[in-house]
Amino acid sequence: MWGMGGFWRDEHRQLVASLPAGSEAKIDRKRHRYPYAIVWTPIHPISWVLPFVGHMGVCDSRGICLDFTGAIGVDDLAFGKPTRFLVLNPKRVSRDRVLAKTRGLDLEAHALETENTDEPAELWDRAVLHSCEDFQHRMHCMICGSDCHSHVAVALNAMGYLGFTWWNKVILAAWIFFCGRYTSIGSFIQTWLGTAVVLVIALFVNS
Template structure:
């Protein structure tokens, strides 16, 4: 998961202390959601006004890029963790910096839900990249044994999903939602 600057350059938290620019770590996007810079809260924290003038649109783009700069600066000091401090945390941190949509509580679950429900596929290949692995695993699993497969699949997916929700709603809130810094 990544987020673009106002000029359309994609940014991604790729590894320890590393922000990738211009390309996602795991390849081209398969799904996307177009965000509107005018939905950022104003500098005083008030909700945005609809139908901004050209000057206000430029100010929104500058605010967008300033939030991107703050987020990049914060994550360049972080160690990457696949389950906690990752590209999803990078994007949610950015949206919280921006107070996008008047919200300050963006997290990985909100992002996953937003992409699943309102994301658009980049094309036929994006659709195939999204669903082919799942379909292949299901077909092979059902072919070799329904109960064994269902037990093994649940044994892997359930703990990962449980961790995802527990971390997002319990651990990260208690820690203050700040990215974890690595050693100095």
């Protein structure tokens, strides 16, 4: 679902409320839940020719995906289910950086489980929701403006992830391309079949 303006908050809150309180965050491939992860899916047919081009989202501590397409998507990655994911370490988030960047964030509006700002999960979610708040009124521009990769980059910059605050779309595109894991064998085929067909046709035409 995609939430215009602030409606995405209600969608996120309802999803959080539907999950068992205190449940362990773990990967659930069947429901496409990847806690503390960056997720990616190809944009066909662009990805057939430029396989590093795709759509990206970031998951909260429960694995609920949030992405940006001009509106904030909640648990419904645009262009299809994730085919690649990259799990990050919430313990590499800077507490001071997150609290400074998210000061004034309305936790009650997002129904976060705890206000213990020493918890890695809480800090992670604060940064992710901060990015969504920032992007909910932005215009989408894939080439030189705000896009899905920028949305993820702002979240990581708010975290000061790995002590780095200059995350950007180029770094993230390369990171997921070279280090991302495939969600399944089928997702590998989905990602590369079109590119393989294009290469075969190109070789045939030029032979």
